[in-house]
Structure formats: structure tokens, C-alpha cells
Amino acid sequence: NKMFGRGRGNKKDESLSSLMTPENAPSGGEKRQSVTGFDPEGLERAAKAARDLDNSRNSSAAIELIKTQEATKQHEAAAERAKMDAYAQQQKAENITREAEETRKTLDYQNQHNKERADYEDQLER
Numbered sequence: 001n002k003m004f005g006r007g008r009g010n011k012k013d014e015s016l017s018s019l020m021t022p023e024n025a026p027s028g029g030e031k032r033q034s035v036t037g038f039d040p041e042g043l044e045r046a047a048k049a050a051r052d053l054d055n056s057r058n059s060s061a062a063i064e065l066i067k068t069q070e071a072t073k074q075h076e077a078a079a080e081r082a083k084m085d086a087y088a089q090q091q092k093a094e095n096i097t098r099e100a101e102e103t104r105k106t107l108d109y110q111n112q113h114n115k116e117r118a119d120y121e122d123q124l125e126r
Contacts, residue, residue, distance in 0.1 A: 053059050
């Protein structure tokens with residue numbers, strides 16, 4: 001808001017760094033934000049957590065658990081794909097059966113029509 005001319009005149013000593021500071025900045029102790037407003041605190045916490053995990057005696061178990069969970073997700077996805085493929089094949093088979101039935105009915109109707117026509121022509125000749 002301040003950068004686009006709104007609110008001008010309220011403060012005479014607005015600096016670039018004060019304009020770039022986010023309005024909802026955390027109000028805790030030391031401010032370590034750069035001019036762009038990026039707060040590296042969350043990134044630093046994640047890096048510390050990764051270091052702690054690497055130094056933990058359970059790190060290999062945690063990594064194996066993550067690998068197992070990912071493999072399980074992949075197997076579930078493969079099973080779902082196989083299920084969908086089987087369903088698609090079943091639908092194709094049902095469509096073929098339906099089309100064959102319709103073709104049989106059409107042939108039966110044509111045969112009946114041809115028989116009735118032949119009987120009618122036979123009656124006309126007599």
C-alpha cells in the first residue's frame with residue numbers, strides 16, 4: 001500500500017527499508033530480515049532439524065521408514081492403475097458383446113423380413 005502512493009503524507013521519513021518490511025513481520029527479538037523481507041529463520045530451523053536428524057542414532061531407521069512409505073504409495077498407485085486397466089478391458093469386452101448382440105438381432109430381423117417377402121412373392125405367383 002505504501003509503495004503505490006497510498007498513505008503518503010502520514011510519515012515524512014519513510015525509507016526504502018521501512019517500505020520493504022512486511023507489515024505482519026514477527027515481533028520477536030532480533031530482526032534479521034533482508035531488504036526483500038525474507039525471513040531466513042524458518043529455513044535455518046529446517047536446516048538444523050536436518051542436521052539433528054543426520055546426527056541422530058535413529059536417522060537410518062527414519063530414512064528406511066520414509067523409503068518404505070514411498071514404496072507402499074507406489075505399489076498402491078500401481079494396484080490402482082491395474083484395477084483401472086482391468087475395468088477398461090471389462091468395458092471393452094461388454095461393448096463387444098453388446099455390439100455382437102445388436103448385430104445378431106439385426107440379422108434375425110433381416111432374415112425374418114426376407115422370409116416374409118419370399119412368402120408374399122410366392123403367394124403372388126400362385
